[in-house]
Amino acid sequence: MKKEKGLLIVLSGPAGVGKGTVCGALRTKDTDISYSVSATTRAPRTGEVDGVNYFFKKKEEFEEMIEKDEFLEWAKYVDNYYGTPLENVKKTLNEGQDIILEIEVQGARKVKERYPEGVFIFLMPPSLAELRKRIEGRGTENAELINKRMTVAREELDMMKNYDYVVENDEVEKAVERIQAIVTAEHCKQERLIEKYKQLVEVE
Amino acid sequence: MKKEKGLLIVLSGPAGVGKGTVCGALRTKDTDISYSVSATTRAPRTGEVDGVNYFFKKKEEFEEMIEKDEFLEWAKYVDNYYGTPLENVKKTLNEGQDIILEIEVQGARKVKERYPEGVFIFLMPPSLAELRKRIEGRGTENAELINKRMTVAREELDMMKNYDYVVENDEVEKAVERIQAIVTAEHCKQERLIEKYKQLVEVE
Numbered sequence: 001m002k003k004e005k006g007l008l009i010v011l012s013g014p015a016g017v018g019k020g021t022v023c024g025a026l027r028t029k030d031t032d033i034s035y036s037v038s039a040t041t042r043a044p045r046t047g048e049v050d051g052v053n054y055f056f057k058k059k060e061e062f063e064e065m066i067e068k069d070e071f072l073e074w075a076k077y078v079d080n081y082y083g084t085p086l087e088n089v090k091k092t093l094n095e096g097q098d099i100i101l102e103i104e105v106q107g108a109r110k111v112k113e114r115y116p117e118g119v120f121i122f123l124m125p126p127s128l129a130e131l132r133k134r135i136e137g138r139g140t141e142n143a144e145l146i147n148k149r150m151t152v153a154r155e156e157l158d159m160m161k162n163y164d165y166v167v168e169n170d171e172v173e174k175a176v177e178r179i180q181a182i183v184t185a186e187h188c189k190q191e192r193l194i195e196k197y198k199q200l201v202e203v204e
Numbered sequence: 205m206k207k208e209k210g211l212l213i214v215l216s217g218p219a220g221v222g223k224g225t226v227c228g229a230l231r232t233k234d235t236d237i238s239y240s241v242s243a244t245t246r247a248p249r250t251g252e253v254d255g256v257n258y259f260f261k262k263k264e265e266f267e268e269m270i271e272k273d274e275f276l277e278w279a280k281y282v283d284n285y286y287g288t289p290l291e292n293v294k295k296t297l298n299e300g301q302d303i304i305l306e307i308e309v310q311g312a313r314k315v316k317e318r319y320p321e322g323v324f325i326f327l328m329p330p331s332l333a334e335l336r337k338r339i340e341g342r343g344t345e346n347a348e349l350i351n352k353r354m355t356v357a358r359e360e361l362d363m364m365k366n367y368d369y370v371v372e373n374d375e376v377e378k379a380v381e382r383i384q385a386i387v388t389a390e391h392c393k394q395e396r397l398i399e400k401y402k403q404l405v406e407v408e
Binding site: 121122124160161163164165166167168177178180181182184185186188189190193194 | 325326328364365367368369370371381382384385386388389390392393394397398
């Protein structure tokens with residue numbers, strides 16, 4: 001029987017919504033999903049580890065990888081580059097293994113263009129007010145940067161329509177459960193299974 | 205905010221695949237889903253309770269309900285009528301409550317015509333050989349009836365394409381988990397949530 005390809009799961013959403021926290025929590029729970037580590041030129045935050053949270057790159061290194069077409073997607077976002085190295089994603093999917101990307105909204109749009117059969121999940125704060133509280137709570141950004149991010153976030157809300165699913169991040173545990181349910185459900189989709197079952201009937 | 209309608213979840217699949225067992229197991233686990241009790245003219249099996257497993261009707265009673273258009277769907281299947289009383293389904297969905305129907309494949313097709321926005325789940329045996337084993341194991345059917353059911357089942361396999369999801373019933377617990385995941389995922393679908401979130405942004 002032909003080996004099924006893994007699912008490319010794209011987790012995105014507005015800045016400050018908690019993509020990293022949710023993805024981190026998912027990582028501790030579910031062993032059936034691989035995690036793509038993004039590359040970025042932004043400075044590491046406290047506790048972030050190179051090669052685990054991100055591959056932290058110098059601007060020049062990143063631009064060289066762009067030149068060599070080594071990204072599934074890349075984007076410049078609030079003065080920094082973010083990108084998904086292509087090689088590992090391709091390899092993982094071909095092995096029949098699911099892989100999740102946690103990326104900015106701009107990057108997700110580019111992945112959608114290149115890989116529309118992916119499962120696109122938009123992580124959503126309960127409201128924009130909650131978003132502001134979260135960004136302020138982080139305490140590592142100045143006011144100007146926060147306002148910049150808020151403007152971007154309003155635009156990003158408009159982008160929900162490009163996603164397959166919207167997961168509210170009211171509680172991290174609940175958000176993680178919803179994402180796990182989405183992955184399970186996607187594996188049960190009729191389009192993915194019908195060929196497998198047709199084979200079984202033929203074999204009889 | 206406008207009250208969201210509940211999901212109509214339709215669980216169907218070939219005769220003998222274990223729809224009743226899976227639905228029964230789901231019933232003991234999940235309190236957020238209502239269950240529609242079908243009406244039928246077939247004789248109760250051991251342990252089946254009128255009004256719980258089915259409303260057991262005489263042929264004449266059932267035909268009177270058909271006349272009065274009191275079914276969401278009804279079908280004649282291996283010489284017996286099966287049908288879903290309409291009233292309770294409508295009421296439940298309008299209250300924002302999910303409801304699951306466990307019905308024969310013919311009935312599911314009719315529900316699909318009348319309510320295409322339902323979530324259609326096809327419960328699937330691992331193979332037709334397994335299906336035969338299960339039917340024989342039940343021990344209440346004669347050989348002729350089993351062969352009749354097998355022929356019907358082969359036709360039903362062709363009907364998978366009319367469903368949104370296919371859930372393999374390799375283990376009852378796993379099948380139940382998959383169905384629960386599908387319901388959770390359906391509630392996260394972008395189309396269902398986008399209006400709610402647009403409202404939140406307007407309110408800011």
